[in-house]
Amino acid sequence: MSTERYNAREAEPRWQQVWDERGIFRTRNDDPRPKYYVLEMFPYPSGRIHIGHGRNYVMGDVVARFKRMKGFNVLHPMGWDAFGLPAENAAIERNTHPGKWTYENIDTMRAQLKLLGLSLDWSREIATCDPSYYGEQQRIFLEFLKAGFVYRRESEVNWDPVDNTVLANEQVIDGRGWRSGALVERRKLAQWFFRISAASEELLAGLDTLERWPDKVRLMQRNWIGRSEGLHVRFVLENAPYRVEQEIKVYTTRPDTLFGASFLALSPGHPLTEALAADNPALKGFVEECRRGGTSTAEIETQEKMGFDTGLKVRHPLGGPHLPVYVANFVLMEYGTGAIFGCPAHDQRDFDFASKYGLPITPVVLPPGADEASFGMESLPYDGEGTLIHSGFLDGLSIPEAKEAVAARLETQMLGGEPVGERAVNYRLRDWGISRQRYWGCPIPIVHCDACGPVPVPEGELPVRLPEDVSFDAPGNPLDRHPTWKHVNCPNCGRPARRETDTMDTFVDSSWYFARFASEPDTAPLQKGAADHWLAVDQYIGGIEHAILHLLYSRFFTRTLKKIGRVSVDEPFAGLFTQGMIVHETYKDSAGKWLFPEEVEKRPDGTSVKVGTDEPVTVGPPEKMSKSKKNVVPPEIVADTYGVDAARWFMLSDTPPERDSEWTDRGIEGAWRFMQRIWRLVGDTVALAPDALAVPPACAPEATALRRAAHKLAAQTADDVERLRFNVAVARVHAFANVFGDALNAARKAPALAPDLAYALREAAEFLVCAIAPMVPHLAEECWVVLGRQGLAVEAGWPETDPALLVDDTVTLPIQINGKRRADVTVPADASTAEVEQAVLALDAVIQVLDGRAPKRIIVVPQRIVNVVV
RNA sequence: GCGGGCGUGGCGGAAUUGGUAGACGCAGCGGACUCAAAAUCCGCCAUUGGCAACAAUAUGUCGGUUCGAGUCCGACCGCCCGCACCA
Numbered sequence: 001m002s003t004e005r006y007n008a009r010e011a012e013p014r015w016q017q018v019w020d021e022r023g024i025f026r027t028r029n030d031d032p033r034p035k036y037y038v039l040e041m042f043p044y045p046s047g048r049i050h051i052g053h054g055r056n057y058v059m060g061d062v063v064a065r066f067k068r069m070k071g072f073n074v075l076h077p078m079g080w081d082a083f084g085l086p087a088e089n090a091a092i093e094r095n096t097h098p099g100k101w102t103y104e105n106i107d108t109m110r111a112q113l114k115l116l117g118l119s120l121d122w123s124r125e126i127a128t129c130d131p132s133y134y135g136e137q138q139r140i141f142l143e144f145l146k147a148g149f150v151y152r153r154e155s156e157v158n159w160d161p162v163d164n165t166v167l168a169n170e171q172v173i174d175g176r177g178w179r180s181g182a183l184v185e186r187r188k189l190a191q192w193f194f195r196i197s198a199a200s201e202e203l204l205a206g207l208d209t210l211e212r213w214p215d216k217v218r219l220m221q222r223n224w225i226g227r228s229e230g231l232h233v234r235f236v237l238e239n240a241p242y243r244v245e246q247e248i249k250v251y252t253t254r255p256d257t258l259f260g261a262s263f264l265a266l267s268p269g270h271p272l273t274e275a276l277a278a279d280n281p282a283l284k285g286f287v288e289e290c291r292r293g294g295t296s297t298a299e300i301e302t303q304e305k306m307g308f309d310t311g312l313k314v315r316h317p318l319g320g321p322h323l324p325v326y327v328a329n330f331v332l333m334e335y336g337t338g339a340i341f342g343c344p345a346h347d348q349r350d351f352d353f354a355s356k357y358g359l360p361i362t363p364v365v366l367p368p369g370a371d372e373a374s375f376g377m378e379s380l381p382y383d384g385e386g387t388l389i390h391s392g393f394l395d396g397l398s399i400p401e402a403k404e405a406v407a408a409r410l411e412t413q414m415l416g417g418e419p420v421g422e423r424a425v426n427y428r429l430r431d432w433g434i435s436r437q438r439y440w441g442c443p444i445p446i447v448h449c450d451a452c453g454p455v456p457v458p459e460g461e462l463p464v465r466l467p468e469d470v471s472f473d474a475p476g477n478p479l480d481r482h483p484t485w486k487h488v489n490c491p492n493c494g495r496p497a498r499r500e501t502d503t504m505d506t507f508v509d510s511s512w513y514f515a516r517f518a519s520e521p522d523t524a525p526l527q528k529g530a531a532d533h534w535l536a537v538d539q540y541i542g543g544i545e546h547a548i549l550h551l552l553y554s555r556f557f558t559r560t561l562k563k564i565g566r567v568s569v570d571e572p573f574a575g576l577f578t579q580g581m582i583v584h585e586t587y588k589d590s591a592g593k594w595l596f597p598e599e600v601e602k603r604p605d606g607t608s609v610k611v612g613t614d615e616p617v618t619v620g621p622p623e624k625m626s627k628s629k630k631n632v633v634p635p636e637i638v639a640d641t642y643g644v645d646a647a648r649w650f651m652l653s654d655t656p657p658e659r660d661s662e663w664t665d666r667g668i669e670g671a672w673r674f675m676q677r678i679w680r681l682v683g684d685t686v687a688l689a690p691d692a693l694a695v696p697p698a699c700a701p702e703a704t705a706l707r708r709a710a711h712k713l714a715a716q717t718a719d720d721v722e723r724l725r726f727n728v729a730v731a732r733v734h735a736f737a738n739v740f741g742d743a744l745n746a747a748r749k750a751p752a753l754a755p756d757l758a759y760a761l762r763e764a765a766e767f768l769v770c771a772i773a774p775m776v777p778h779l780a781e782e783c784w785v786v787l788g789r790q791g792l793a794v795e796a797g798w799p800e801t802d803p804a805l806l807v808d809d810t811v812t813l814p815i816q817i818n819g820k821r822r823a824d825v826t827v828p829a830d831a832s833t834a835e836v837e838q839a840v841l842a843l844d845a846v847i848q849v850l851d852g853r854a855p856k857r858i859i860v861v862p863q864r865i866v867n868v869v870v
Numbered sequence: 871g872c873g874g875g876c877g878u879g880g881c882g883g884a885a886u887u888g889g890u891a892g893a894c895g896c897a898g899c900g901g902a903c904u905c906a907a908a909a910u911c912c913g914c915c916a917u918u919g920g921c922a923a924c925a926a927u928a929u930g931u932c933g934g935u936u937c938g939a940g941u942c943c944g945a946c947c948g949c950c951c952g953c954a955c956c957a
Contacts, residue, residue: 005909215874216874216952219873219952220873220874223874223952223953228956251957252957253956253957265957305955329955330957332955334956335956335957336957339957340957342957348955349955349957350957352955427956544952548953653882654883654894654895654896655882656883659883661882662882664896666896667895670895671895673909674895677910727882727883728884731883731884731895734894735894738894745911812890813890814889815890816890816937818937818938819936821890859889864886865889865890865938866889867889867937869937
């Protein structure tokens with residue numbers, strides 16, 4: 001009874017050492033067992049982790065350990081998304097090298113992760129900044145290039161003229177660089193692109209095969225790809241100068257509204273706009289004004305529609321009046337053809353534009369039930385269902401019918417030997433620009449030669465390594481101003497040439513790392529056999545913030561790797577789970593400065609003060625743990641006070657894993673108490689029944705009841721973990737601990753312990769330990785020893801459950817009368833419907849209500865419920 | 871604006887997918903043990919009425935489908951997320 005307390009601080013490092021020494025988590029590719037690949041999104045080595053970072057690793061670990069117990073050969077690796085801008089910023093701020101900073105952070109974070117007792121195969125650890133990793137990435141880049149999946153073109157970027165660097169959209173604040181404060185310019189730079197837009201259709205179709213992805217993520221990707229069906233329509237210019245193109249091609253999803261068109265609008269970036277602007281200063285000025293118009297979302301949102309009348313007119317392809325051609329700031333060059341026809345009556349933007357410039361607004365779709373005479377301006381623009389009016393041969397048709405009729409007519413209407421209209425599918429998805437004017441990334445393995453153009457670096461010269469001797473004391477890309485690095489001879493003609501000094505977007509690094517893990521350590525980074533063995537990842541776990549870019553890029557990369565024969569799967573991640581964040585209250589002192597949780601004392605009266613003072617503290621609502629708000633809890637402190645098992649248990653408890661979960665002292669204390677409780681339950685069991693026993697030939701009711709509970713626990717928690725419903729699994733373990741505790745108490749009070757109950761108690765303890773082992777592995781090992789079991793809990797199999805013990809032999813059915821619960825009845829589990837009805841009709845409550853009459857109806861739902869309708 | 875999701879005790883949440891609403895935990899209250907405290911153990915804990923058995927009301931609001939609705943359908947209210955001039 002007087003068992004000592006479980007000492008997590010002593011036990012946890014000890015078991016971690018045992019696992020490590022025995023190489024338990026070292027995975028071999030030639031292992032004959034069925035494979036299971038669990039992966040959590042690898043972290044950026046930013047410095048230190050807090051307990052909030054641990055949640056998805058712990059979830060992945062539970063799955064990995066559970067699958068291991070279930071007999072799978074589990075791959076559960078870890079690595080570092082190690083390239084990126086923060087390392088360069090740190091280099092500037094601390095006068096250090098990005099590599100040094102990065103590797104120091106990796107060492108710190110690796111040690112912190114190891115503290116959590118994760119079942120990771122550290123031998124496969126990778127960092128994307130390792131030349132062996134990025135060298136392979138350069139090889140892949142060149143293979144993609146050769147196969148036509150990479151190209152180079154001019155593209156507009158946000159250019160910071162002070163820092164001499166390209167800025168991402170989110171680094172532009174109010175039109176200025178976030179660091180330098182300089183006015184950002186739009187510049188055209190030659191950039192490398194991955195041809196992801198060509199894969200739009202297959203990326204879209206592939207979503208349907210990803211059945212174990214959240215619908216939400218699939219929907220977000222579907223919207224991002226943005227497929228639409230429409231029509232390309234050619235409009236012939238009436239009065240254009242001879243030197244420019246004589247027609248404008250427009251993309252529309254609403255060809256049915258063609259008779260409602262009142263203008264054409266070109267994007268400021270449209271080739272015709274540029275051609276016209278060449279000798280039209282006013283137009284040129286307008287285009288520049290549009291360019292300056294800012295890039296931030298807020299600015300775009302509030303920007304007023306602006307247009308410039310070019311004076312040109314186009315013919316209406318269906319014989320309507322001629323239409324004026326404008327250049328308009330709201331027309332995107334990147335989408336469709338960069339030119340639109342405006343139908344003000346049925347589109348908000350066109351409506352705003354037409355209203356401003358006094359263009360005609362002709363309704364051509366009449367809403368159902370509306371009257372043509374009374375349908376007026378006040379209900380415009382209207383974009384709902386309806387019937388065509390004022391539209392010649394389309395009058396009276398529905399919108400879909402009219403779309404079809406216009407498409408059919410324009411397809412056959414010829415102009416210069418080509419049809420005027422052509423059905424077209426359009427995508428919102430644009431090509432993936434990967435050029436970054438930065439040092440700390442994967443060098444793009446290209447040499448620029450004045451004679452030969454861009455030339456791939458020959459295979460034998462890969463990897464193109466980053467130079468170590470770089471300085472960050474001047475703005476701009478250190479690669480670009482390095483004295484020697486970029487000066488090489490052209491691999492083609494041998495004449496002096498320049499290296500590409502751009503590096504790749506770090507999203508490239510994370511687009512194939514899951515395939516790298518498949519290869520054994522110290523082997524070629526991307527081996528087809530190994531990748532084919534392990535891919536797809538069976539369970540991928542990470543944050544919802546990667547729902548679109550990372551996951552879409554990885555899908556594109558995997559498909560493209562397949563096309564060049566490097567892997568055999570289409571999709572990298574068969575199962576995806578997006579976990580919620582850990583949130584924590586925030587604290588501010590009276591001066592408004594953020595405080596760490598350990599600097600705050602909570603008084604019994606509900607107020608909070610600064611530790612050791614009477615200074616009041618303002619408690620803010622729970623928010624995502626972040627360094628800047630100091631609402632973080634370091635894993636070291638948790639491990640020291642409660643142990644990591646308690647932290648793991650707490651993170652898995654209560655809140656469904658996809659939702660945000662609040663970290664509280666009460667919560668971690670509760671988890672810690674439960675660890676002690678398990679420890680006592682196991683200790684008490686062994687004290688009462690010291691020896692392992694054979695299965696008894698028969699069991700008394702108490703022993704059978706306990707055995708049923710234990711077997712159900714094993715079966716149900718297995719199901720919960722398979723479905724990643726960790727909070728439900730935790731609740732079940734709690735409930736079982738209650739039942740088990742009662743059984744133990746009863747057994748202790750009895751004068752003698754019957755062998756069948758002794759067996760049941762030991763079995764219960766062992767099942768309990770197995771059920772918690774994936775979640776609190778250190779405690780499980782310690783209990784395993786107490787139970788006198790050979791080997792390690794981590795290597796134990798999941799308990800075999802007896803099907804006979806998973807079903808009860810009697811069942812208690814609630815009895816409803818007219819849908820209200822009035823009684824219940826206990827019948828044999830295999831009772832027939834007739835037998836159940838008989839038992840129900842014999843109940844006092846039922847007899848009283850019926851009062852001699854026959855019931856209208858009796859609904860018997862086997863094993864569930866009975867409803868008597870009177 | 872478009873698209874999606876969610877609303878259950880003081881709190882986190884559960885509910886076998888249409889079948890006993892509130893499992894389990896946290897907090898709270900009462901008790902046992904103790905010189906005392908901690909720890910632990912036992913009990914109570916949606917609301918209203920009742921000594922009680924019990925009854926009535928309860929899953930954001932209103933309506934509908936059904937023998938039966940937290941779950942399905944419609945409208946509304948509130949919150950959250952994604953996209954955003956995508957023609």
